[in-house]
Structure formats: C-alpha cells, structure tokens
Amino acid sequence: MTKSRVNPVRGVGHMGRTIVSKNEIKWGLSVSLFGVGLLSVGLLSVGLSIAPAQADPVDDTLVIDGKEMITRTAAPEGHPFKEVLSGWLFRTEETRALEADSFQNPAMLGVDEGAEIWETVEGTAGKSCASCHGDAAESMAGIGAHYPKWDPETKRPVNMELKINQCREKNMGAEAYKFDAREQKALTSFIKYQSLGDPMSIDLSQGDMRAWWDKGKELYYTRTGQLNLACGSCHEASMGKMIRADHLSQGQVNGFPTYRLKQQGLVSLHNRLRGCIRDTRAEMPKAFSDDLMAIEVYVTWRGTGLSMETPAVRH
Amino acid sequence: MANVKPRVKVPKTASKGEIITLKTLISHEMESGQRKDKEGKPIPRQILHTFTCAFNGQDVFSCDMEPSISANPYLEFDAKVEESGTFVFTWLDDDGSTYTAESKVAVS
Numbered sequence: 469m470t471k472s473r474v475n476p477v478r479g480v481g482h483m484g485r486t487i488v489s490k491n492e493i494k495w496g497l498s499v500s501l502f503g504v505g506l507l508s509v510g511l512l513s514v515g516l517s518i519a520p521a522q523a524d525p526v527d528d529t530l531v532i533d534g535k536e537m538i539t540r541t542a543a544p545e546g547h548p549f550k551e552v553l554s555g556w557l558f559r560t561e562e563t564r565a566l567e568a569d570s571f572q573n574p575a576m577l578g579v580d581e582g583a584e585i586w587e588t589v590e591g592t593a594g595k596s597c598a599s600c601h602g603d604a605a606e607s608m609a610g611i612g613a614h615y616p617k618w619d620p621e622t623k624r625p626v627n628m629e630l631k632i633n634q635c636r637e638k639n640m641g642a643e644a645y646k647f648d649a650r651e652q653k654a655l656t657s658f659i660k661y662q663s664l665g666d667p668m669s670i671d672l673s674q675g676d677m678r679a680w681w682d683k684g685k686e687l688y689y690t691r692t693g694q695l696n697l698a699c700g701s702c703h704e705a706s707m708g709k710m711i712r713a714d715h716l717s718q719g720q721v722n723g724f725p726t727y728r729l730k731q732q733g734l735v736s737l738h739n740r741l742r743g744c745i746r747d748t749r750a751e752m753p754k755a756f757s758d759d760l761m762a763i764e765v766y767v768t769w770r771g772t773g774l775s776m777e778t779p780a781v782r783h
Numbered sequence: 784m785a786n787v788k789p790r791v792k793v794p795k796t797a798s799k800g801e802i803i804t805l806k807t808l809i810s811h812e813m814e815s816g817q818r819k820d821k822e823g824k825p826i827p828r829q830i831l832h833t834f835t836c837a838f839n840g841q842d843v844f845s846c847d848m849e850p851s852i853s854a855n856p857y858l859e860f861d862a863k864v865e866e867s868g869t870f871v872f873t874w875l876d877d878d879g880s881t882y883t884a885e886s887k888v889a890v891s
Contacts, residue, residue: 571792574855577810580788650786732854 524708525557525717526564530777533570535665541773548704549718554774558708558717559783563729567781575657575727575779578734582658585651591642597655600639604662612660613667613776616765618674625680625765628656629736630756647755653734657725660778667773668722670765677765684766687759693750699763714783719744720771721764723780730783737764787811791872793886797864801890805836805844807872808857809882815850831882833875834858839868864890 530537539554556564566572586597586604601607616625619634626634629652633644645652672678688699702711703719710716724737738755741763745752753759792806809831816828828850835845844860862870867890874882 571790571806571808572857572859574808574857577788577790577808577855580790581786581810729853 525553528557528564530554530556530564530568530775532568532664532777537665537775537777538667538773539775541667544769544772547770547772548700549707552720552771552774553718554722554771554777555717555720555782556723556777556780558715559781563781563783567723567777573727573779573781575725575734575781578654578657578725578727579661579779581651582654582656582661585655586658591636591640593639593641595640597635604659608659608662610663610666612663612778614670616670616761616768618671618677620675623675624758625677625761627737627756627761627764628659629738632656632659648736648739653725653736656736657734657779660725660776663776664778665775668768668776669772670768672769680762680765681769683758684762684764687763688766692745693748695748697748699744699767718770719767720774721767722771722774723777723782725778726780726782728782734779787876787880787882789872789874789882789884791870791884791886793870793888795887796889796891799865799890800863802861802863803888804859804861805870806857806859807834807836807884808855809874810855811874811876813848813850813852813854813856817850829877831856831874831876833873835873836860836862837871837873838862838864839866843870864888866890 525540528539530539537554537556539556540551543549543552556567559567566574570576583604589596589599597604612628615631616627617631619626619630629645629647632652632655636642637644645655670677672681691698691701699719702716706716707718708716721737724740725734726740727733728735728740736755738760741760742752742755787810789807789809791808794803797803811831812829813831814826814829816825816830818826820826830850830852831848833845833847834856836843843862846858848856867888870886870888872884872886876882
C-alpha cells in the first residue's frame with residue numbers, strides 16, 4: 469500500500485473521472501484502492517471500460533455435524549432483497565469445506581476455550597457461568613440466535629458481549645471483559661455455538677427496538693468516509709460482485725464471532741464493523757457505541773431466517 | 784505460550800489392515816519472526832517446528848514446519864493399522880515446550 473509506481477493518470481482514467489493530479493505520490497497511494505473506486509463507479513453505471521467480475525453465490529448446501537444449515541431463505545417483509553444469503557455461499561470451496569468440518573474449523577479452538585471459561589469460577593461471588601446456568605448445551609440452546617435484545621435497565625439493546633459483561637459484573641462480581649479480549653470472543657462464540665443451525669431472528673416489539681432499527685437503517689444507507697461509501701453501496705448494490713480480489717456478500721452477521729483466515733483468529737462483529745468503516749476511510753465509532761449497536765440491530769434483522777453459523781470461517 | 788491446546792481425531796475402531804485418516808489441530812500463534820511490534824522492534828520467532836506421530840512407539844508420520852505456516856496449524860494424514868494401540872502426537876515448540884496428545888484405536 470506504500471508509494472505505488474503505477475501511473476496514476478491511467479488508473480484514474482479508468483474511473484471516468486476528470487480530476488487528475490500530477491502529484492504522483494499522492495495519487496499513487498489511492499491507486500491501490502482503485503478496485504474500490506471502480507465498484508462505486510460501477511453502481512452509478514458511469515462509463516465503465518471494464519465490466520465488474522461477477523462472483524455470484526454458489527449453489528451448495530452447508531451441513532455441519534449432520535445438521536443442515538439454512539444458507540438461503542426468503543427475506544422478511546420490507547427487506548430490499550427477495551432472498552437472504554449467508555456469506556458462506558460467497559466463499560471459495562476450500563473455505564467452505566473448512567467451516568463444514570467442525571474438527572477442521574480452527575474457530576472451534578476458541579469454542580473449546582469458551583467451554584472452559586464457562587466452568588471457571590471468577591469474581592467475588594465465587595461463581596462461574598455454570599453455577600447459575602448449568603449445562604450450556606441446555607440452558608443456552610437457541611439463546612444466541614435472538615440477540616441483540618432490548619434491555620429495560622439500560623434502556624438500550626444488548627448484544628451477547630454486553631450481556632456477558634452485565635452478568636459478570638452483577639452476578640459474579642467479576643470485571644467486565646475489555647472489548648475483543650480473547651476470553652470475550654471465546655465465551656461469546658461458545659454461547660452462540662449452542663444455537664448452531666437455529667434461524668436467526670430478533671424481537672423488534674420490545675422497548676425502543678424499532679427506533680434503534682430505524683437508526684441502524686439510516687446509518688446503513690449513509691455514505692461515509694473519504695471514499696464516500698455506505699454499507700449498502702457494497703453489500704446491497706454490489707452484492708455478488710468483486711471488490712478487488714474479494715467477493716462481496718450481503719454482509720450477513722449470522723456467523724459471528726467468525727474465524728477470518730486473513731486475521732488468523734476469531735473476529736467479533738464490532739471489530740468487523742469497525743474494519744469496514746475504516747476501509748471507507750471514515751472515523752470509526754467505538755465498539756458497543758450507539759451507532760454500532762444500531763447497525764447491529766439492523767443488520768441482524770437483515771439476516772432474519774438464516775441459520776446461526778457461529779463460529780463461521782470466512783476468507 | 785499460553786493456551787496451546789492440541790485436538791486430535793482418530794477413529795475409535797478400525798478393521799485390521801484398514802487405512803484410517805488422522806486429523807490434528809493445535810492452537811498456536813506461529814509467530815513468524817518477520818513481524819514488528821508497535822515500537823518497531825522485531826517480534827522473535829516462535830513456531831511449532833516439528834510434528835511427529837507414533838503408533839505403539841513406532842513413527843508413523845513426521846514433518847518439519849516452517850515460519851510461513853499459519854496460526855493454529857491443521858494436519859491430516861493416513862495410517863494403516865494392523866493391531867490395536869495408541870497414537871501419540873507430539874509438537875515441538877521453539878521455546879522448548881513439548882505438546883502431546885494421545886488417542887487409542889481398537890482394531891478387530
């Protein structure tokens with residue numbers, strides 16, 4: 469990404485823009501993001517010399533431990549798409565195979581760690597998760613498929629990470645996990661894994677959830693950053709196309725925390741949302757901030773009916 | 784290194800002379816030695832450099848691993864089993880640690 473020697477005038481020319489700088493170094497930097505620009509121009513169908521490559525979702529069935537996952541399903545009412553598609557359908561054959569085998573899936577190492585944390589006594593109350601909730605396979609079955617939920621006490625939606633922190637502080641007398649602490653990702657994955665295969669849905673009738681959904685929707689379509697991209701620019705308008713060497717999926721959240729091969733570890737949803745916003749060259753909202761919680765509510769709704777795949781494997 | 788956990792998958796039973804598939808996965812950073820920390824200092828290499836698998840004391844499979852191998856290395860290989868016994872899997876770490884896992888197979 470450093471000072472590229474690619475002729476910037478040629479690169480910019482493809483984009484059909486008239487602004488051409490002779491400052492090679494300055495433009496050289498942005499040329500490496502040429503693919504991004506190309507796509508955003510593609511949306512507006514402005515004089516494209518190269519047709520964007522298509523990377524349509526594959527026709528394949530995901531079966532994990534004998535359980536068939538719902539990777540495509542009819543969209544809920546008011547959804548821009550007819551069909552919602554899991555990100556699994558947009559990945560390569562090798563990556564898909566990695567998720568389909570729960571032994572090979574490297575994220576299962578995190579789930580195993582989460583299972584240990586579940587049993588570990590921490591905090592002044594001398595309790596572990598298991599002290600109150602018992603066997604997670606029973607008590608947490610299906611729970612993770614319906615977050616974020618309305619929290620009447622704090623009067624905002626809570627996701628699994630926040631719920632765990634509340635429980636740690638209130639009931640265990642333990643410290644809340646810092647954002648993206650290894651233990652937070654492991655325990656969140658472990659709890660959500662108990663809902664593997666369950667269709668994802670959230671209850672918008674509770675509290676002010678509808679208002680948060682509205683806010684999330686507004687943010688989803690708000691262009692942001694120097695690249696002036698909204699979530700919808702890529703994940704709605706360009707779904708199925710390539711962004712540089714990568715397939716653009718619908719940006720579904722049913723597999724989080726997910727193992728990203730690129731990062732060689734579990735990645736939380738708010739980490740990924742922040743990463744996406746950073747890539748538009750905008751300022752990143754803090755994890756669990758109102759903005760990101762609103763987006764989480766909205767994008768979770770956008771995946772209504774998809775199976776929980778936590779922990780999924782993505783590129 | 785904290786949190787190094789091996790996982791192995793071996794069929795519990797097999798018939799005599801059968802070729803079985805063994806799968807292993809271990810949590811490890813596989814720090815390549817090429818990266819730098821926030822202050823610009825190189826992060827020293829720490830990888831699992833050797834893997835061996837023995838069946839009833841006899842080597843079945845072994846390999847050297849190099850710094851470009853991803854975190855949490857996964858290895859899969861086959862072995863022909865003639866008798867019941869125990870597979871012992873061993874990983875050697877740059878820091879001198881040894882991680883092992885065992886799994887029994889009953890051959891009929």
